[in-house]
Amino acid sequence: xxxxxxxxxxxxxxxxxxxxxxxxxxxLVHSTPTGNFMVSLSSVDLGQGMKQIMAQICxxxxxxxxDRVIIDTADTDTGPHCMGTFASRGTHRAGNAVIAxxxxxxxxxxxxxxxxxxxxxxxxxxxxxxxxxxxxxxxRSISIFDTALAAHFKRGxxxxxxxxxxxxxxxxxxxxxxxxxSTCYAHACTVAEVExxxxxxxxxxxxxxxxxxxGRALNPKMVEQQLVGGSWMGISHALYETTEPYYPSRxxxxxxxxxxxxxxxxxxxxxxxxxxxxxxxxxxxxxxxPGEMCANPQIPAIANAIFDAVGVRIDTLPxxxxxxxxxxxxxxxxxxxxxxx
Amino acid sequence: xxxxxxxxxxxxxxxxxxxxxxxTLLKALREKIGDTSVKAGCQQGTCGSxxxxxxxxxRLSCLTLAERCGGAAIETTGGLAHGExxxxxxxxxxxxxxxxxxxxTPGMIMAxxxxxxxxxxxxxxxxxxxxxxxxxxxxxxxxxxxAILAAARANSLSAA
Numbered sequence: 001x002x003x004x005x006x007x008x009x010x011x012x013x014x015x016x017x018x019x020x021x022x023x024x025x026x027x028l029v030h031s032t033p034t035g036n037f038m039v040s041l042s043s044v045d046l047g048q049g050m051k052q053i054m055a056q057i058c059x060x061x062x063x064x065x066x067d068r069v070i071i072d073t074a075d076t077d078t079g080p081h082c083m084g085t086f087a088s089r090g091t092h093r094a095g096n097a098v099i100a101x102x103x104x105x106x107x108x109x110x111x112x113x114x115x116x117x118x119x120x121x122x123x124x125x126x127x128x129x130x131x132x133x134x135x136x137x138x139x140r141s142i143s144i145f146d147t148a149l150a151a152h153f154k155r156g157x158x159x160x161x162x163x164x165x166x167x168x169x170x171x172x173x174x175x176x177x178x179x180x181x182s183t184c185y186a187h188a189c190t191v192a193e194v195e196x197x198x199x200x201x202x203x204x205x206x207x208x209x210x211x212x213x214x215g216r217a218l219n220p221k222m223v224e225q226q227l228v229g230g231s232w233m234g235i236s237h238a239l240y241e242t243t244e245p246y247y248p249s250r251x252x253x254x255x256x257x258x259x260x261x262x263x264x265x266x267x268x269x270x271x272x273x274x275x276x277x278x279x280x281x282x283x284x285x286x287x288x289x290p291g292e293m294c295a296n297p298q299i300p301a302i303a304n305a306i307f308d309a310v311g312v313r314i315d316t317l318p319x320x321x322x323x324x325x326x327x328x329x330x331x332x333x334x335x336x337x338x339x340x341x
Numbered sequence: 342x343x344x345x346x347x348x349x350x351x352x353x354x355x356x357x358x359x360x361x362x363x364x365t366l367l368k369a370l371r372e373k374i375g376d377t378s379v380k381a382g383c384q385q386g387t388c389g390s391x392x393x394x395x396x397x398x399x400r401l402s403c404l405t406l407a408e409r410c411g412g413a414a415i416e417t418t419g420g421l422a423h424g425e426x427x428x429x430x431x432x433x434x435x436x437x438x439x440x441x442x443x444x445x446t447p448g449m450i451m452a453x454x455x456x457x458x459x460x461x462x463x464x465x466x467x468x469x470x471x472x473x474x475x476x477x478x479x480x481x482x483x484x485x486x487x488a489i490l491a492a493a494r495a496n497s498l499s500a501a
Binding site for chain 2: 229233
């Protein structure tokens with residue numbers, strides 16, 4: 001009877017979105033009379049930071065400060081079409097749609113500015129702080145505020161753009177079954193160290209070291225925040241979370257979210273997160289989807305670490321003390337725990 | 342149902358309301374007084390999102406009867422900022438990216454305030470203990486622990 005330590009490693013490829021039926025997202029951008037830009041989306045921000053990232057993408061593409069962009073995700077009945085915020089697809093799909101819409105709006109904006117400045121639109125550039133100027137002659141300039149006013153009240157132009165991003169449906173090859181369910185993959189690798197009490201079957205995760213390859217981190221602090229939380233959720237998937245501990249029986253299942261176990265502040269593993277940036281060819285400014293991927297590699301890494309510690313392979317989640325004790329017993333450890341059958 | 346008068350201060354301001362007997366402080370604050378900075382989560386004393394400070398002690402407003410709060414001094418996150426100037430804890434949560442969906446944040450901040458009011462220089466273990474009655478499902482807790490420790494450090498700097 002002892003505390004036994006083990007170390008496990010795991011690596012994952014994770015698809016950004018899925019296109020089993022075709023996967024579109026639509027975005028619309030228009031300027032207000034004072035040169036702020038509204039982005040209409042049906043993609044939902046549920047705390048993952050969708051609005052901030054879409055504002056950054058739109059601002060970067062049009063060439064205005066981020067605080068000049070307003071993201072409206074109000075209503076899926078009346079807004080542009082989005083398949084939804086799932087499968088780590090939000091940044092990638094909606095981001096590409098916003099880029100397309102913002103490019104079109106930027107072109108109209110430059111055309112209006114060109115008429116005001118009596119130059120050719122292809123000779124104009126934005127300075128990123130709210131002005132449009134002639135390339136090489138920054139003194140020949142007009143503010144985006146004045147450009148929008150001119151478009152609305154003088155020239156009758158709508159500074160706006162439409163964006164649609166579609167990953168077309170992929171059909172499996174009739175002979176081989178091969179198909180392309182995703183165009184963009186994120187990657188992760190985790191090394192976990194655990195301590196297993198071979199008398200009680202309890203697992204304590206000591207350290208979790210993660211490397212995540214997520215394309216370009218469009219907002220590094222928010223990416224870090226999501227990866228740290230995701231790594232913790234991965235530990236939670238591995239060891240705690242279930243609605244039916246004796247599936248398909250409902251016995252002993254949590255009756256509400258209070259009884260749905262996750263690690264508390266006193267149960268945290270020492271966690272390390274390293275980000276590798278390898279921009280994706282079809283990602284908005286190179287971004288992939290880090291959302292779900294970051295909670296996956298911890299699970300096999302912990303299962304492997306438990307095998308390393310006490311020599312049992314658990315292939316059912318969560319890896320509860322009971323499952324470990326039963327496996328130890330099946331392995332011939334006569335004195336493993338005292339589980340009632 | 343019979344209503345009872347109850348008087349208390351909320352973030353230093355005097356409040357007087359008639360509440361139904363048996364109504365929780367949570368319900369009175371949100372629905373009678375309109376302080377929606379207090380969040381209604383599990384409403385059975387498990388998640389901590391409704392935590393407020395009553396006479397200097399952290400209390401779960403979902404398990405506290407409003408009529409038992411007569412004469413009390415109640416503090417919520419709604420009263421922490423002075424105009425545009427955030428409370429050091431709010432600033433630390435903001436700068437430390439210690440909030441994601443935001444639903445646990447008011448309860449977390451009140452739990453942290455109750456801790457720092459009693460113990461301005463807590464250890465990591467003190468912080469973990471103080472927020473152990475509060476559930477967060479987004480951050481993994483570490484950014485919250487770090488933000489509270491950062492607010493404590495900022496307090497000690499401004500006091501020095």
